[in-house]
Amino acid sequence: MPEPVLELQGLEVRYGSVPAVRGLSLEVGNGEIVGLIGPNGAGKSTTLHAIMGAVPAHAGDVRLHGRSIRGRPPERIARAGVALVPEGRRIFSDFTVEENLRLGLAGRRKRNGADPLQQAYDLFPVLHEFRRRSAGALSGGQQQQLAIGRALVAEPEVLLLDEPSLGLAPMAVDAVFEALRQIREREVTILLVEQRALHTVALADRTHVLAGGELRLTLGPADAANKDKIIAAYLA
Amino acid sequence: MIVAALDFQTVSDAVATGAVYALMAVGIGLVFGVLRLVNFSYGQLIMAGAYTLAFTSGWPVWASVSTCFAVVIAISLAMELTVFRPLRGQSPAVMLVTTFAIAFLLQAVALIVDLRNDFIGEVATSISALNEAITVGGVEIRKVTIVAIGAAIVALVLLALLLTRTTIGLHTRAAAADFRTARLLGVRVNRVIMFTVVLSGVLAAAVAVILTVQVPLVSPDFALHDTIIVLVGVVVGGLDRLWTATLGGFAIGFASGMINGALPTDNTVYLPSVLFGIVILVLLLRPAGLFSWGRRASAERV
Amino acid sequence: MRRYVEGAVQLLGPVALVVVVGILSTTVSSANRIYFLNALVSVAMVVAIYVFVGNSGVLSFGQISFVAVGAFAAGVMTVPLDSKKGVLTELFPLLRDHSIGNIPSLLLAAGIGGLFALVVGLPLMRLSGLAAGIATFALLEITHNILQQWTKIGPGATTLSLVPQTTGAWQATLGALVAIAGAFAYQRSRLGRQLRASREDPAAAQGIGVDVHRQRLWAFTFSGALAGFAGALSVHLLGSITTDQVYLELTFLTLAMLVFGGLTSLWGAVVGALAISGLDSFLGQAEQGVHIGFKLDLPTGSRLVFLAAIMALVLILRPSGLTGGGEFRIPGLRRAGPREEAPAPPA
Numbered sequence: 001m002p003e004p005v006l007e008l009q010g011l012e013v014r015y016g017s018v019p020a021v022r023g024l025s026l027e028v029g030n031g032e033i034v035g036l037i038g039p040n041g042a043g044k045s046t047t048l049h050a051i052m053g054a055v056p057a058h059a060g061d062v063r064l065h066g067r068s069i070r071g072r073p074p075e076r077i078a079r080a081g082v083a084l085v086p087e088g089r090r091i092f093s094d095f096t097v098e099e100n101l102r103l104g105l106a107g108r109r110k111r112n113g114a115d116p117l118q119q120a121y122d123l124f125p126v127l128h129e130f131r132r133r134s135a136g137a138l139s140g141g142q143q144q145q146l147a148i149g150r151a152l153v154a155e156p157e158v159l160l161l162d163e164p165s166l167g168l169a170p171m172a173v174d175a176v177f178e179a180l181r182q183i184r185e186r187e188v189t190i191l192l193v194e195q196r197a198l199h200t201v202a203l204a205d206r207t208h209v210l211a212g213g214e215l216r217l218t219l220g221p222a223d224a225a226n227k228d229k230i231i232a233a234y235l236a
Numbered sequence: 237m238i239v240a241a242l243d244f245q246t247v248s249d250a251v252a253t254g255a256v257y258a259l260m261a262v263g264i265g266l267v268f269g270v271l272r273l274v275n276f277s278y279g280q281l282i283m284a285g286a287y288t289l290a291f292t293s294g295w296p297v298w299a300s301v302s303t304c305f306a307v308v309i310a311i312s313l314a315m316e317l318t319v320f321r322p323l324r325g326q327s328p329a330v331m332l333v334t335t336f337a338i339a340f341l342l343q344a345v346a347l348i349v350d351l352r353n354d355f356i357g358e359v360a361t362s363i364s365a366l367n368e369a370i371t372v373g374g375v376e377i378r379k380v381t382i383v384a385i386g387a388a389i390v391a392l393v394l395l396a397l398l399l400t401r402t403t404i405g406l407h408t409r410a411a412a413a414d415f416r417t418a419r420l421l422g423v424r425v426n427r428v429i430m431f432t433v434v435l436s437g438v439l440a441a442a443v444a445v446i447l448t449v450q451v452p453l454v455s456p457d458f459a460l461h462d463t464i465i466v467l468v469g470v471v472v473g474g475l476d477r478l479w480t481a482t483l484g485g486f487a488i489g490f491a492s493g494m495i496n497g498a499l500p501t502d503n504t505v506y507l508p509s510v511l512f513g514i515v516i517l518v519l520l521l522r523p524a525g526l527f528s529w530g531r532r533a534s535a536e537r538v
Numbered sequence: 539m540r541r542y543v544e545g546a547v548q549l550l551g552p553v554a555l556v557v558v559v560g561i562l563s564t565t566v567s568s569a570n571r572i573y574f575l576n577a578l579v580s581v582a583m584v585v586a587i588y589v590f591v592g593n594s595g596v597l598s599f600g601q602i603s604f605v606a607v608g609a610f611a612a613g614v615m616t617v618p619l620d621s622k623k624g625v626l627t628e629l630f631p632l633l634r635d636h637s638i639g640n641i642p643s644l645l646l647a648a649g650i651g652g653l654f655a656l657v658v659g660l661p662l663m664r665l666s667g668l669a670a671g672i673a674t675f676a677l678l679e680i681t682h683n684i685l686q687q688w689t690k691i692g693p694g695a696t697t698l699s700l701v702p703q704t705t706g707a708w709q710a711t712l713g714a715l716v717a718i719a720g721a722f723a724y725q726r727s728r729l730g731r732q733l734r735a736s737r738e739d740p741a742a743a744q745g746i747g748v749d750v751h752r753q754r755l756w757a758f759t760f761s762g763a764l765a766g767f768a769g770a771l772s773v774h775l776l777g778s779i780t781t782d783q784v785y786l787e788l789t790f791l792t793l794a795m796l797v798f799g800g801l802t803s804l805w806g807a808v809v810g811a812l813a814i815s816g817l818d819s820f821l822g823q824a825e826q827g828v829h830i831g832f833k834l835d836l837p838t839g840s841r842l843v844f845l846a847a848i849m850a851l852v853l854i855l856r857p858s859g860l861t862g863g864g865e866f867r868i869p870g871l872r873r874a875g876p877r878e879e880a881p882a883p884p885a
Contacts, residue, residue: 078422090417107422333797337850344842471672512676523669
């Protein structure tokens with residue numbers, strides 16, 4: 001396995017006295033895609049929010065390149081090289097497409113190199129075409145591309161995605177997963193939270209099944225053909 | 237009954253009041269947008285600026301005015317650091333009542349400072365030359381009326397450019413639209429908040445300059461009533477967007493200017509009731525704000 | 539059984555506090571008595587505001603309208619007939635030619651306050667959040683404007699004087715207790731509990747069949763009645779009143795008392811009213827020079843500075859108020875079903 005970029009060690013998150021994530025440990029290596037699947041309420045989104053510092057971790061640690069980032073505010077974690085594509089896309093619908101992308105620059109550390117906006121436009125040409133339009137006028141699939149593009153202009157080392165295929169038409173879902181394949185080629189490390197188990201298992205280097213805030217099972221790409229195993233993992 | 241008062245002087249004065257209230261609305265709306273805090277003590281920033289102008293009346297105008305800006309910005313920043321920041325995330329009621337307390341605190345301090353010479357009120361005279369009237373096209377108009385309207389327009393245009401053309405402006409608009417997501421994207425929210433607080437201080441100082449020309453007598457409750465009216469105006473206009481809040485401020489300023497210009501008769505004494513009756517009616521019909529016409533895709537949050 | 543014990547304990551704190559202040563008021567000089575009685579009348583007012591604001595979670599700047607209406611109704615109707623005809627000449631004949639006693643005037647004030655609240659609450663209670671705050675503020679402005687201008691129903695912009703000063707230690711104490719008992723009975727009733735459920739989560743409350751608009755209207759009406767009653771207590775304490783005394787300053791002061799004590803509990807309302815009143819009186823004395831082990835002599839005008847600073851400080855350090863927003867309980871006595879507040883999970 002490549003050297004781990006992102007590590008969770010015994011992560012615990014609680015809402016009041018209700019545990020949402022219980023002792024979760026996992027690693028994402030350089031250039032890997034790691035999937036995180038599981039039923040609603042399994043603690044997947046909470047895990048991502050805890051990595052970003054948007055909810056406090058009760059115990060355990062979050063490490064980036066071996067250095068703890070636990071307890072830092074979200075904007076500092078973003079600027080340390082972790083970008084989140086949040087659930088529901090969370091684009092700024094009153095802003096233009098280009099303004100949304102420029103907001104992504106807020107999390108960028110490097111100040112040199114290729115124009116990051118152009119890189120996003122190369123990946124998603126439709127964003128370039130509509131760059132002067134209001135983002136709210138885009139279709140759902142295009143908005144998802146914008147959300148991913150906005151995360152990419154920060155040129156992150158780690159990309160966290162929270163259910164990027166949620167609410168999209170089948171064709172748009174395929175486009176999202178195709179984009180993730182292309183992003184992997186750029187050596188971006190990806191932690192992908194998804195409901196579409198088959199798609200995810202097929203794409204990811206490893207896919208962890210989360211239930212009740214705990215890691216239940218780990219699947220490899222070879223398991224993609226074995227639907228029964230995936231279904232059994234959900235029901236376990 | 238309002239028609240009777242439709243002479244040019246009254247209308248231009250009402251427009252000037254509307255312009256000043258629009259500036260105050262922007263100052264209040266900016267802070268609300270980013271912090272979700274209705275700052276009741278905004279009027280005391282203006283009051284502090286007005287006292288600064290009064291105490292520096294003997295100075296050259298530029299020195300007096302820049303001291304006013306410096307003092308108001310400093311108090312504005314101090315408010316953010318000592319009051320707003322610890323209150324972040326608290327319920328609106330707690331934040332509002334705390335700013336009441338700050339308003340009363342600043343007023344009480346002003347009263348003690350003011351009473352050193354044993355009578356209440358100080359006079360700001362350094363730029364009262366603007367109060368003279370000039371004749372434009374056969375009608376008399378006070379210079380300050382023109383200055384107020386001009387200054388408001390310039391300030392609003394500059395602000396719009398700042399918010400739409402600069403990175404910090406983009407970040408500010410993003411924090412106002414969705415604070416949480418802006419943070420997740422790496423927007424340094426404390427910097428944005430400081431920027432917002434300074435901007436609202438700048439606007440308060442500008443309002444202090446204009447108001448002291450119109451009303452040179454400064455007392456501890458200076459701008460208190462104006463602030464209350466503007467708070468009503470911004471909510472009626474729609475506090476969720478800056479431009480609707482600004483329009484709300486202008487509208488209520490214009491309306492109260494017209495009411496004040498109306499000759500007192502048996503009926504006009506009830507004009508405030510009419511105005512506030514309209515306020516209630518508007519809120520019942522459009523609780524999100526008079527000017528919030530749905531979520532139009534092209535609407536820029538300026 | 540446990541429910542009743544728990545309830546009795548909750549009521550014990552506010553009642554004991556009010557009774558102690560009432561008794562103390564009889565032991566001090568008549569010059570100082572006014573401070574204690576004023577504090578008790580403040581308790582009645584703040585409890586009245588609490589009935590709506592605390593139980594519904596909707597901020598209102600309009601409750602002092604009902605205090606004003608109650609105060610002027612009770613005041614105008616109790617000025618002795620022979621002096622009334624000479625002073626309040628422009629009144630409607632019905633008001634000018636009749637006078638009533640102390641107790642009827644308290645009941646009248648409560649009735650008018652409640653009726654007024656019911657009528658304006660019908661449309662206003664559809665609003666919530668900032669819109670509700672501003673609309674109720676507009677109500678205050680309208681009430682003030684009309685009371686100040688319409689000389690057929692009151693003294694207009696002049697001072698209403700010659701009102702019998704019937705609010706002594708007994709009436710102030712009992713009045714505050716009536717307000718507390720009423721508020722307590724309401725919040726334990728089915729109506730009160732439904733409204734409090736809607737405060738925590740309006741959507742969920744509606745889901746289980748709570749008519750939020752109607753519940754808020756009941757609370758608003760009852761709050762209006764108690765506020766009118768408190769206004770009557772106040773006018774009978776002072777003997778005279780102007781419209782400016784029941785306007786902005788009183789609105790901010792009473793709301794500050796409520797938030798200072800703890801917005802969401804009756805105990806908070808009582809503690810807040812007494813704490814701020816007490817602090818205010820003490821600082822007022824200190825400006826004159828007072829002995830508390832050493833001689834404390836504050837410069838003139840510093841009373842308001844200290845009062846505002848202490849208020850701001852407490853709110854910044856303890857935003858849930860002095861009482862933390864809970865009801866009175868005896869430490870060590872077990873409560874039934876402790877609840878823990880959980881932050882909402884991310885969307």
